[in-house]
Amino acid sequence: MKTITTLLFLSLVMFFGNAQTIEKFSIDSGGASVSTGGIQILYTIGEVNVQELSTSSMSISEGFINADFRVSIEPIVFLQGAMLNPTTTGLMNDTLRESALLPTSSPYEDNATCNASVFNTTGNNAIVDWIWLELRAENDNQELINARSALVQRDGDVVDVDGITPVMMQAAPTNYFVVVKHRNHLGAMSAATINLSDNASTTVDFTSPSFSTFGSHALVILNAGATALWAGDANTDDSITFSGSNNDVNAIKDYILADPNNILTFITYVSSGYLNFDVDLNSAARFSGSPNDSNIIKDNILNHPGNLLNLPTFTISTTVPLKN
Numbered sequence: 001m002k003t004i005t006t007l008l009f010l011s012l013v014m015f016f017g018n019a020q021t022i023e024k025f026s027i028d029s030g031g032a033s034v035s036t037g038g039i040q041i042l043y044t045i046g047e048v049n050v051q052e053l054s055t056s057s058m059s060i061s062e063g064f065i066n067a068d069f070r071v072s073i074e075p076i077v078f079l080q081g082a083m084l085n086p087t088t089t090g091l092m093n094d095t096l097r098e099s100a101l102l103p104t105s106s107p108y109e110d111n112a113t114c115n116a117s118v119f120n121t122t123g124n125n126a127i128v129d130w131i132w133l134e135l136r137a138e139n140d141n142q143e144l145i146n147a148r149s150a151l152v153q154r155d156g157d158v159v160d161v162d163g164i165t166p167v168m169m170q171a172a173p174t175n176y177f178v179v180v181k182h183r184n185h186l187g188a189m190s191a192a193t194i195n196l197s198d199n200a201s202t203t204v205d206f207t208s209p210s211f212s213t214f215g216s217h218a219l220v221i222l223n224a225g226a227t228a229l230w231a232g233d234a235n236t237d238d239s240i241t242f243s244g245s246n247n248d249v250n251a252i253k254d255y256i257l258a259d260p261n262n263i264l265t266f267i268t269y270v271s272s273g274y275l276n277f278d279v280d281l282n283s284a285a286r287f288s289g290s291p292n293d294s295n296i297i298k299d300n301i302l303n304h305p306g307n308l309l310n311l312p313t314f315t316i317s318t319t320v321p322l323k324n
Contacts, residue, residue: 069172071196075133075150075158077180077188077206078228080220081280082128084296090224091154092281094126099283101274106149107183108132114151118163124155129281131158134179135171136323138193141214144323146171156207166201173198177214179320180206184276185229186240187320189214215319217305230316232297234277240316242294242301249294252277253287 082092096102097119104119106112107130119127131152137143150158150167158180160167175195181187191212196202205211206219207226213219219227232240235251242249255277256262262269268289271277277285279293286292300316301307307314 069170070168070198071135071171071173071176072166072168072198072201073133073178073196074166074201074203075178075180075206076156076203076208077131077152077158078156078222078226079128079152079182079185079231079281080222080228080300081185081231081278081296083222083228084231084280085291088154090226091124092128092152092156094128094154095282096129096274097127101283102127102129103274106130107274108149110147110149112149112161114161114163118151118161121163125153125157125163127151127163128154129182132181132183132187133158133167133169134181134323135169135196136177136179136189136321138175138177140324141177141189142321142324145176169196171196178204180229181320182229183236184233184279185231186218186233186238186316186318188218188229189320213319214321218319220300230300231279232300232316234279234293234297236276238318238320240297240300242298242312242314244313244315248297249287252279252285252293255285256287 079092082094085093087093100119102119104114104116121127129152131150132147133150134147135145137145146169148167148169150160151163152158153163158167159165173196175193177190177192178194179187179189188206190204191214194202194204206213207228209221209225209227211227220230222228230240232248234248235246237246241247253267255275256267256269256271257265259269259271262271267287270289271285272283273285274283275285277293279285279296280291287294298312301312301314302310304314304316306316
């Protein structure tokens, strides 16, 4: 009898010790459907699947659905700052890369990294800077589905951290609003949703004048006719301001004067580095003198299509909706 009790106890321990648990996020109150790779699953609470099924992006085992949805995207975007005085027509300058100032860690919140060798590439595919991508929900352009850092080349191609391949994002294949942002330029979002797939890469060309963006004048029109993100958000508040409260020009001035290398606190001092105050991305931040970053901001304000009275106090605000 003692032996039987022991075996029964061990059996119970083994059974409950290996039991699966359901986290709160695993419970679907109404059920749903999902499909990928030729498999479609319709499920509601209480249904149990005991068959092993899998595709490249989803597996089902013992009633649990484990999805690793991915979509491939190839945005194209110009940064106005790097296009102001191009050394090669139609290409952004890659001065930060040439000056060995590009960090291998992204300046954005995901802290993505790349190998330093990625910055060895020259020519059209040379890396200009890090950039930020977002996918917003089809039924709510404020709802963020996925976001990540990527790299932008001189010809505007946005690539993954290997510096070559299209960007892979963690999201189910469907329609999304696509957002591109940069640390000292104003971001832009597609006016319509774009279908993204897991088996083919989708090009989203923000440089094309025919591409529709959300809001008014979300992109600046370059001399050559292409469009680019507006340069000048030096204080990273999602707006560009030349004068008035919390303006970007004062942010540049304050940094210049506080630069520890500016021993004599000259207003004409040039600060070097990977700086948000370097509006034209030429590796130097200048408040006054020639050329300077303050004038870029002033010109954008005075020439903005929405500034009908050419007021220096006009503000260029981001057209990208705040995210939930």
